Amino acid sequence: MIQNILTRSFPAGAGLLLAACATVPSGMASSDAPAIAPVLDRPDAVDNQTFARPLEARVSHVDLDLDLDFARQTVAGTAMLDIVAKPGVDTVILDDDGLDITAITDAAGRPLAYTVGQTVEGKGAPLTIRMGAAREITVRYSAKDADAMQWLTPEQTEGGEHPFLFSQGQATLNRTWIPTQDSPGIRQTWSARITAPEELTVVMSGLSQGEPETVEGNRRAFRFAMDKPVAPYLIAIAAGNIVRRDLGPRTGVWAEPETIDAAARETADTERMVDAAERLYGPYRWGRYDMIVLPPAFPYGGMENPVMTFLTPTFIAGDKSLNGLVAHELAHSWSGNLVTNAVWGDGWLNEGVTSYFENRIQEELYGKKRAEQEAALAFANIEETLAEVGADAPGTALHQQSDGGDLVGSAIAYDKGSYFLRTVESIVGRERFDAWLRQWFDNHAFQPATSAMLLEDMQRNLVRNPAEAERLMLREWIYEPGLPSNVARPDPAAFATVDAAVRAYAGNGAIPAGYDGWTSAERQRFLDNIPKDRSAAQLAALDDALGLSDTGNNEELFLWLELALANRYEPAVSQAEQFLARVGRAKFVRPLFAVLMGEGEWGQPIARRIYAETRDSYHAVTRAGVDRVIGTDG
Ligand code: BES
Ligand code: ZN
16 A cells, blocks of 8 residues: 654744845744745755746746636636846746747736747746736736636536636646746745636635635636645645534534535544644644545545645545544644745655644544554655665655656655654653744745755754754654654554454454454455465355445545455456445555556556546546556556
8 A cells, every 4th residue: 555942033044035025034923924925045946847947037926817727727817927136137937838928028017028948858848938027917818728726517516517617736737738937945824716607606725815706708707815834736726515513612614515515524633633632732823724525536635735635535434433534624724834845855844844733633533542543654654665765766866956856756745744743752852842843834834845944953953962953863764764763663552453353264264253343544454465376166255245446435446446456356347346446545546547557457447447447537647647558658
């Protein structure tokens, strides 16, 4: 199974560059966001996945005015950009991946000259604008077939009557629908006016600005604003036949009417999670925390879009057993959205810190047992990955040189990242560790960060003496492959019962009687650890006794299908087919196709037959992943 008290003031001068017109927010109050965010001026913060040169000229605000055209699967309109530039700079470079640009003008409507350079695969092309002295520029454009966007047919929704749209920006996809500088270290405030057919409701990762207004063509216009500077991958949109349910004073969930009850039940603990997160690491600085449960085509489990987390419906199990997903996306409101990796090669700063934080929220709400079991699953994930790729594989270091593209699976950034913090916590003690993490968030709020900055910060604000430094092995954790020897291993008692049941089953085929009463983590542990080589009779017996193919828990269903297909178990094929036709979550879809492709003349024709049917129903992210597995180039 492959699955992140010191009251120093603003660290001015620590490699931060502020434009002449931006004021230095010295002694910034903890919940304040600067209107214009600083960018880092240090070599380890240079993002090679953007064409922008933010130290010369950068975007500080994006104002979108866009129409959603479902028939043409196109967004069209304008993006007005505010630019902050060094004196004398007359050119600004944006990221553009396939935009159809019709004009670029200054504030007075005068045309500005621009060129679109050569396209680089996966990066798009530089859009170079000769802005002269202009510092407000308007790009008129449209985006068709943008990779960030998935336009769903009514059949792909629960209601079956209306189309649906959602975007997925991380990591570098927003340049396919927004002409801006698409780099996580270049924070921007933004605002938007979006029109859509009147039967659809639009949500975005910014606060809604009043009721929608009816406009011509049986359409409605929705307004949004994000007044805190955010990394541009966090701008997101969804539109469909959706309704909202309040969960608490500042929390709520959106979904299709057919899904809203189940969605609200599964997310019922969200307000308590926000409270717990605040007690742990400081104020929630974004105002509301809403979520939207999307149709199952959504390619991820969740995405931490500010004030509007996007969620897959596949986490709905009926018993909140998979709501660690909500804790995870919520935790990103600190690690990721507040303090952001400046470059994707330091993605563990977002995902690893978040995975640690997620586990702490789970412990607060549900207790040590559940938290420790989930941590033990994460540890098994690290071990599995290291066994697969080797403990000296460069991709197993937390810090990655370039874009993080060599990082192996989620086990490193997420699980090794969270075990790093867990290990530090176990050495310095929870009280000191929590105080350190809280000040890290406070002192870097609304700013980008790098691995080296975190290391320096730990050395300055956490480590007490050389002996402690030696025990912590900080540098090794961040820069070396494999797992350092001081790792704080999970409590072996966490899964003692299940591991005994696995041994019994492996020994004499005894199917555990208590399975029904187990936690989901326990059931996942069992399914992931029993012998992989099973006969059809053994699989039938397991399914019969444990009701595996009837489970409403998609993590467990996935493990069952994986096991069954790996053993060429015919009765599982039609169920796998139905699952793959409905669900687009890459974490499930890619491995299932990979298992089939690994089953030679039995599995490969099945994989190809299913993929021919389902490929068009997947988001570009999922499609790209499965294309690599199947060996099609389109
Ligand atoms: N930010 C990620 C999703 C992501 C990562 C999108 C990298 C694009 C590139 C999100 O917070 C996440 O980690 N989702 C996980 C949730 C899980 C770890 C609880 C997922 O989608 O499975
Ligand atoms: Zn995450």
